[in-house]
Amino acid sequence: MDNAQLLISGLANGCVYGLIALGFVLIYKATEAVNFAQGDFMMLGAFVTIGLTNTEYMGLPFWLALPVSLGIMGALGYLLDRLIIRRLFGESQTAVVILTIALGFVIRFIAGLIWGHEPQTLQNPLAGKEVRMGGLVLGMEDVAIIIVTVLLTWSLYVFFSRTKLGLAMQGASQNQLAAYYMGIPVRRVQGWVWALAGGVAGIAGILFAAKGAVDPTTGLLGIKAFAAAVIGGFGSLPGALAGGLIVGVVEPFASRYIAAGYSQVAPYALLLAVLIFRPNGLFSQVRVKKV
Amino acid sequence: MRIVFKTDYMQDIRPWKDGFQLRLYLLLLFVVAAAPFALDDFYLGELTNVLIWAIAGLGLMILTGHTGQVSLGHAAFLAFGCYANVALIEAGVPFLVAFPLAGILTGIAGVTVAVPALRLHGIYLAIFTMALSILMDDIIVLSEPITGGVAGKYIGGFDIFGLTVDRWGTPDLFYWLVLYVTVLVTLGYINLLRAPLGRSFIAVRDSEVSAQAMGIDIARTKMISFALSCAVTGWAGALMGLFAGAFNNETFSVLISIQLLMMIVIGGLGSIHGAFLGAIVIGFLPQFLSISKEYVGAIFGGNTVAIPGLEFGIFGMILIGFILFEPMGIYGRWLKIRTWFELFPFYRKDMFKRQKSYLKTERLR
Amino acid sequence: MSLLEFENVTLKFGGLTAVDNLSFEVQQGEVFAIVGPNGAGKSTVFNLISRFYDPFSGSIRFDGHDLLQAKPSGVAAFGVARTFQNIELFEHATVLQNLLVGRHRHRKTNLISELLFTPAVRRQELENREKVEQIIDFLDLQAYRDKLISGLPYGVRKVVEVARALATDPKLLLLDEPASGLSVEETTDMRWWIDDIRRQMGITVLMVEHDMGLVSGVSDRVLAMADGAKLALGPPADVQSHPAVIEAYLGKAS
Numbered sequence: 001m002d003n004a005q006l007l008i009s010g011l012a013n014g015c016v017y018g019l020i021a022l023g024f025v026l027i028y029k030a031t032e033a034v035n036f037a038q039g040d041f042m043m044l045g046a047f048v049t050i051g052l053t054n055t056e057y058m059g060l061p062f063w064l065a066l067p068v069s070l071g072i073m074g075a076l077g078y079l080l081d082r083l084i085i086r087r088l089f090g091e092s093q094t095a096v097v098i099l100t101i102a103l104g105f106v107i108r109f110i111a112g113l114i115w116g117h118e119p120q121t122l123q124n125p126l127a128g129k130e131v132r133m134g135g136l137v138l139g140m141e142d143v144a145i146i147i148v149t150v151l152l153t154w155s156l157y158v159f160f161s162r163t164k165l166g167l168a169m170q171g172a173s174q175n176q177l178a179a180y181y182m183g184i185p186v187r188r189v190q191g192w193v194w195a196l197a198g199g200v201a202g203i204a205g206i207l208f209a210a211k212g213a214v215d216p217t218t219g220l221l222g223i224k225a226f227a228a229a230v231i232g233g234f235g236s237l238p239g240a241l242a243g244g245l246i247v248g249v250v251e252p253f254a255s256r257y258i259a260a261g262y263s264q265v266a267p268y269a270l271l272l273a274v275l276i277f278r279p280n281g282l283f284s285q286v287r288v289k290k291v
Numbered sequence: 292m293r294i295v296f297k298t299d300y301m302q303d304i305r306p307w308k309d310g311f312q313l314r315l316y317l318l319l320l321f322v323v324a325a326a327p328f329a330l331d332d333f334y335l336g337e338l339t340n341v342l343i344w345a346i347a348g349l350g351l352m353i354l355t356g357h358t359g360q361v362s363l364g365h366a367a368f369l370a371f372g373c374y375a376n377v378a379l380i381e382a383g384v385p386f387l388v389a390f391p392l393a394g395i396l397t398g399i400a401g402v403t404v405a406v407p408a409l410r411l412h413g414i415y416l417a418i419f420t421m422a423l424s425i426l427m428d429d430i431i432v433l434s435e436p437i438t439g440g441v442a443g444k445y446i447g448g449f450d451i452f453g454l455t456v457d458r459w460g461t462p463d464l465f466y467w468l469v470l471y472v473t474v475l476v477t478l479g480y481i482n483l484l485r486a487p488l489g490r491s492f493i494a495v496r497d498s499e500v501s502a503q504a505m506g507i508d509i510a511r512t513k514m515i516s517f518a519l520s521c522a523v524t525g526w527a528g529a530l531m532g533l534f535a536g537a538f539n540n541e542t543f544s545v546l547i548s549i550q551l552l553m554m555i556v557i558g559g560l561g562s563i564h565g566a567f568l569g570a571i572v573i574g575f576l577p578q579f580l581s582i583s584k585e586y587v588g589a590i591f592g593g594n595t596v597a598i599p600g601l602e603f604g605i606f607g608m609i610l611i612g613f614i615l616f617e618p619m620g621i622y623g624r625w626l627k628i629r630t631w632f633e634l635f636p637f638y639r640k641d642m643f644k645r646q647k648s649y650l651k652t653e654r655l656r
Numbered sequence: 657m658s659l660l661e662f663e664n665v666t667l668k669f670g671g672l673t674a675v676d677n678l679s680f681e682v683q684q685g686e687v688f689a690i691v692g693p694n695g696a697g698k699s700t701v702f703n704l705i706s707r708f709y710d711p712f713s714g715s716i717r718f719d720g721h722d723l724l725q726a727k728p729s730g731v732a733a734f735g736v737a738r739t740f741q742n743i744e745l746f747e748h749a750t751v752l753q754n755l756l757v758g759r760h761r762h763r764k765t766n767l768i769s770e771l772l773f774t775p776a777v778r779r780q781e782l783e784n785r786e787k788v789e790q791i792i793d794f795l796d797l798q799a800y801r802d803k804l805i806s807g808l809p810y811g812v813r814k815v816v817e818v819a820r821a822l823a824t825d826p827k828l829l830l831l832d833e834p835a836s837g838l839s840v841e842e843t844t845d846m847r848w849w850i851d852d853i854r855r856q857m858g859i860t861v862l863m864v865e866h867d868m869g870l871v872s873g874v875s876d877r878v879l880a881m882a883d884g885a886k887l888a889l890g891p892p893a894d895v896q897s898h899p900a901v902i903e904a905y906l907g908k909a910s
Contacts, residue, residue, distance in 0.1 A: 034414050087615050093413055094361050098556050099614045101549055102607035109604025216600065223425070223545075230418055265429045268422040275419045276407040300785045303752070304778065479771045486770035486777055487756075487763040487784075490749075494757045497746035504706055504740075505824060506732030506761035515767065561748065 014248020019204035020225030039222015045205025077198020119213030327463035341574035348566030350524030359496030364420030372525025373532035397525025405517035443539025559620025665714035735827035758823025
């Protein structure tokens with residue numbers, strides 16, 4: 001029973017990692033860039049929603065604030081691409097990596113200036129409610145997180161594999177020049193992907209803030225989510241979720257069955273193991289360069 | 292404009308272009324070496340710090356700037372060098388043996404890490420090294436008997452030829468020691484770049500397939516690059532430990548790794564100058580910020596309390612500016628300015644323009 | 657005497673047979689061309705020689721050595737140098753540095769002596785430089801010596817790649833589409849250079865090329881391939897008029 005409880009809370013945590021990882025993978029799939037600031041995006045999404053709903057700030061009703069903050073996050077993602085990332089078109093992956101790491105620092109700094117450095121929680125209608133299943137006591141937030149994550153991953157997966165725009169996004173990343181020739185507006189498509197990633201980060205932030213407290217350094221969680229994305233094999237959306245869940249579940253079990261400190265270590269140890277034995281992740285898509 | 296007419300192959304093999312350039316650098320060395328006579332202890336300490344960061348930058352530059360392998364985990368090797376050095380000194384090994392040995396041990400550790408990392412490319416290598424850097428924190432805590440764990444370690448002065456070198460007691464001696472190491476590493480680096488090995492690093496960076504076709508063993512070359520890079524980083528770490536005097540598992544966090552990488556990007560990837568210029572930015576930014584904060588505070592009458600994350604925030608903005616407008620870093624900008632003056636008025640804007648290539652995936656599906 | 661020998665070499669990628677039971681010999685001192693429509697497996701032959709792929713079956717011998725025993729980086733040591741279809745130069749290095757990398761297989765110094773830049777290293781560098789300078793003279797690259805590759809026009813890059821291959825002092829030079837993307841004048845230059853490489857330097861040349869003018873002008877023998885298999889082998893005129901070759905290029909007359 002105890003293990004089941006651990007499993008559920010691990011899964012809920014894992015879903016948050018999975019959602020951030022989803023953002024990484026989205027951007028990687030469509031632009032072949034890696035956004036190291038995705039975790040900070042999530043933190044920003046959480047703070048934007050807190051700023052809109054919490055009574056000490058604007059105090060808007062939760063269900064009104066929700067779409068507004070997602071819209072803001074999407075717009076931020078789009079603007080980021082429009083103003084900064086797009087200028088790096090054709091530069092190396094490394095340049096984008098370093099740029100987004102720097103961006104993360106800036107976002108953390110700005111969030112600290114606006115909302116301060118005290119941990120804050122999102123006031124939401126689900127807070128404090130519980131669901132009882134058999135002998136298990138589940139927080140409403142945990143249940144909501146799991147449901148939302150699964151739904152979101154599934155719909156994104158369908159979007160990328162079935163719809164025309166989704167396929168265009170994939171095509172745009174794999175061979176930019178060829179995609180141009182095929183009439184795909186590569187740049188515009190990339191803008192939409194960044195907007196989408198912003199929105200996903202917003203959802204992750206809201207779920208995270210509903211469950212626990214956020215402060216500007218919460219964004220560093222992104223590193224763990226990053227490990228999740230790699231374990232899942234960077235190019236795959238369900239893989240990202242799977243990676244997130246693995247990391248989420250491994251953490252509480254490691255601290256319970258090995259030693260308390262190991263919940264921090266376990267995800268990275270797992271990451272190293274995956275990279276050593278399956279260098280391209282569990283669901284790999286990389287091949288050797290052709291000459 | 293200064294035109295150097297070449298009449299001898301040695302003119303290309305020598306590290307300096309002509310006598311004028313040689314004299315310029317010797318003068319610079321002289322001025323830097325004389326710094327303890329002109330500066331007070333605080334600024335001498337700052338300068339020492341800059342030099343140590345420059346050594347660390349040179350270490351990472353070998354791997355990232357010249358071999359093209361991005362590492363987000365070099366703080367792990369700083370830590371390794373630092374602890375190795377202190378552990379050896381505590382075991383009674385004289386500094387003149389312990390210090391070189393610390394670097395060599397770090398180089399060996401680097402090779403051990405390189406073996407699994409060889410199969411990883413680009414972003415995956417960056418992630419691998421970053422995870423390593425994060426884990427280093429816990430490794431230090433776990434190996435408490437050597438490292439002192441969370442409580443950390445303290446180190447005071449040490450003896451070289453009967454002279455006691457202490458960061459606080461004799462800052463000028465410590466400064467000269469750091470300067471000496473800096474000069475040695477830089478000279479080695481210069482020699483490397485004009486020899487076949489350095490060229491093979493560049494070849495691996497720019498095109499692995501054709502490097503292979505030219506007879507360069509990719510795995511071996513990367514391994515040597517890792518070894519050299521980590522050894523130099525280890526020395527920097529050892530000096531950092533001596534400079535700080537006290538350190539524990541959190542001293543060499545992953546943030547230091549990131550800072551180090553950002554430093555060489557700002558300075559200019561793929562050049563020795565870049566490591567130094569980046570180190571100057573890193574070293575003096577905090578001073579600059581605190582001075583300008585007081586200045587701003589005086590004007591607006593506001594308070595001068597510390598703003599958390601300010602340093603990294605400003606640093607991030609500087610970096611974004613560089614990546615957008617000057618991807619070749621400060622050194623790249625300097626080259627442009629110099630060329631502008633040399634060719635005046637014939638400088639063209641597109642002289643340094645790089646061809647932008649369309650991105651092609653390396654993914655299968 | 658045959659320098660390079662392919663014997664019943666087969667290479668498969670999954671279900672696709674890229675090279676199908678291919679046998680041919682390149683004689684010492686000749687210019688040997690491989691022609692064929694796109695996807696015929698010409699570049700794959702080069703990549704097999706460079707050891708980027710392991711053949712499924714068969715043997716490749718070079719100058720008395722079993723090439724299949726060598727590592728990809730060991731092929732150059734036997735005296736095989738190559739160029740690439742899509743130019744693989746070291747972009748952020750100068751022309752001179754690129755050519756000096758070509759001398760890498762003659763490196764006799766080690767890490768320590770290079771870090772100290774001992775007189776032995778200096779002597780070796782002077783020697784390398786002299787060799788490289790001969791090639792720069794040979795291919796008229798003097799004007800570009802200290803230029804970065806990333807700023808060079810396409811035609812010059814093509815020549816630099818040939819120069820870099822020559823700097824390795826090869827016995828066999830593999831040219832992967834040396835004339836593709838070149839202007840008519842540049843192609844003519846390339847033709848004379850290939851001729852000189854064979855005559856003055858005594859280097860055997862194996863090339864893949866689409867430009868039939870260049871192929872028939874410079875090569876002694878031609879191998880025509882389609883779908884990974886040999887169609888015809890012989891002097892250029894014979895191969896060009898071979899019915900199977902015409903069919904592969906133009907389709908069956910109906």
